[in-house]
Amino acid sequence: MVSVHDPVRGAAFGELRRFRQEFYACLTARADAVFELADAVLCADGPVRSLAELSLVAEHRRGHGSAYAAVVDGRIDVERLRTALAGVSLPRAADGRLVLAVDITCWLRPEAQTSPERILCHTRGRGKGQAIMIPGWPYSMIAALEPGRSSWTAPLDFQRLAPGDDAASVTAAQLRHLLDRLMAAGQWRQGDPDVLIVADAGYDGPRLAWLLRDLPVQILTRLRSDRVLRRAAPPRDPTFIGRPPRHGGEFIFADPATWGVPDVSTTTETRLYGTATAQAWDRLHPRLTRRAAWTGSGDLPIIAGTVIHLQVDRLPSGATPKPVWLWWSGVHATDTTSPADVDRLWQTFLRRFDIEHTFRMIKQTLGWTCPKIRSPAAADRWTWLVLAAYIQLRLARPLAADLRRPWEKPAAAHRLTPARVRRDFRHLRTKTACPTAAPKPTRPGPGRPAGQPNQRPAQRHDVHIVTATTSTRTSKKNTATTKPRPRRRG
Template identity: 75%
Template structure:
């Protein structure tokens, strides 16, 4: 064992015990049952399939009735838990900055007719590889990303989107509160590089940059390939009449003759993608109009300049035909080395998909048939706290591999492999939960008596009828570029 790894082990155990104690303090009602429920998630053999099976794990000393009651009627101080997650050691990029990835993942509940606040969530791959809306609870999750090849992230916040929420506004508020917590926790100090927020094409990157312009934050997001941006307005010529123009010529993503000479161009050889060619154009902005999310804006709309990066690769690991990737960065004036760091940081965004898959397939985030959204939020925060304990226990875990698995170095264990050894790590950490008290179950409803208070049923929130009744215009045969922001 190297001295560096030995030092990491010595620091990891106090940090893990400290977080477990802070997590217990965040539980305000039925704290012992909720804390042992998180331990059961971490110490169970195999993936979590249902809540009752967790009551059979040895670390959970209570029955399945207390487990259900803790999830349904327990209490949790989410604000304090958010501060605790922001205070733990976070991974950094190669240049030392914090890189945050934000994305929405859905807890699908198509048959939960008694669950309120369900929204139609878009899913891919159901049926004939089509986008099919399925009722569920969408959650916006923010994670800190590591550098290099890794399936680890650091979840920092989770927020359920309520019906009628504007994704850009809600995400901007979520990121603002998170950045303020990171600054208060000392994760960012004056003089550090700005925090980089990486997002996919579903987010309005210029609007996020505009809403977070007073914070040390930079936005890097993918844009659709049919977008049209504008160049800066040309200088006003003397003796010219009329109002000066606010926008310059068009930059059409799908028309190469409008691009011009790129400001930077780099060629990099990669192991997974072959030759990666990145070109960037500086000071490009969308032409905003008083529609969509800018409909309520008053006065002159802002000009939000940024840098556009086009990434072309030779191949994909899946064997599919690669397509060019268009990125928009909310800052200007970068060099070729900075462009390489930006597109590499965007590719690290896909690590958050590994975290979502672990949440759902291993930790059982979407397995319980929870009725109320408040209980779903409680269970979601419990899963985030459990994953954080896995990340803090990473230097302490041994490689308990299966006979058909390849050996892995101590610093290359996946979250699933760390979970296999958490049962042996747990006795060395703080376990503040008290022993269960003996109790007798209630009598319940007398046999033969019908339920006189049936659970109310709730409809799925969809588009209003007034909007759906409007006649839709016929789509053109050839797609037209999007010329607005």
């Protein structure tokens, strides 16, 4: 029972109960089967391996056939569920700012020849650390980050990338719709600090900033170490005849002689990385060219920002540290940006890697990529089911007890990991809303007669190799005459 003298636990139970009721209201077909399947994901004793094994969990009161039917034939009102996710309590930075991380993770399906809309996904860490392309379904995820060191995030949106989609355009549309829902839910009001969006080097930060320039957001992305940016154009010489220059001198990441004196410099002592030195240069922009996404009419925009160079003494893994280059959409560092702001930015970027803990949790423990689902629609349905299960774990975080293993160290209540909260969810479930009805007795169908082969084989689909951001031109390389890779000009 929840004590009436503990308002914190009472409020947490109320929010968890409301979300479970709202999640059930979002299920428009086979609601009982889908809801109990989500409870089975949360209450299973170990990692989820298959849908058939979930039917053996006590919280799943239906047969194994209903588990497959829930994924294949169930229906979820995704827009209503997205609205419910925007209304739950979200973590905020020390200054009250919302920090959102965007990233793409893949559901690899290399042998699913009957599954349509598969795309070659860039995968690392297999074999000897080589980067290989594996067919699968890529998903773009947006999650709110916590300020300190944590393995928790607050996922807010998932969207599968279809063949031919541009990742930057899809992510920008995702963020635009998400910010509209956050404003409608009261998570951001006029006068609040701008929402900070953090992304890795796979995203084009200046383009995201340009696509979202009418929203109260700031973009913080990592840049490759071979980039070349441009300074602001110098004042026009009145004696000069002709078109004035649009770009200033080059800022070459690989050439310190072109850096000049930084506008802001700071040094911080850290426990994990030793001495961290950050330098910032104001009003640097890439020189855009008319290709890929910049093929419209008119002059190409000048997207200025602040570049931050971070260098640390050591890494926790023991590897040799390499410099990190960050691009922030804010400008005028010499006027409004202090060394504390620069430290806040690079420390916030390090928190972006917390989203990797969420990916590992939903894949290895909640079994997001375990079912062998054929259709992309069923994959999307299962994705939202797993996402709703993870959100329930996050809401149950202040309520769970530490059911640790004998070899595990004790953890404080606010330091429990998602896996430890999941161990106690079975006991918390009985105190929350369980709106499903009792299952009706049924008999299994006759199935295909024995000895009769399948007369309608499933259709085979090709893997989509190119997307909107991938060039279709191929070139033959001659190892004897191959020139060194030129530096990137933008």
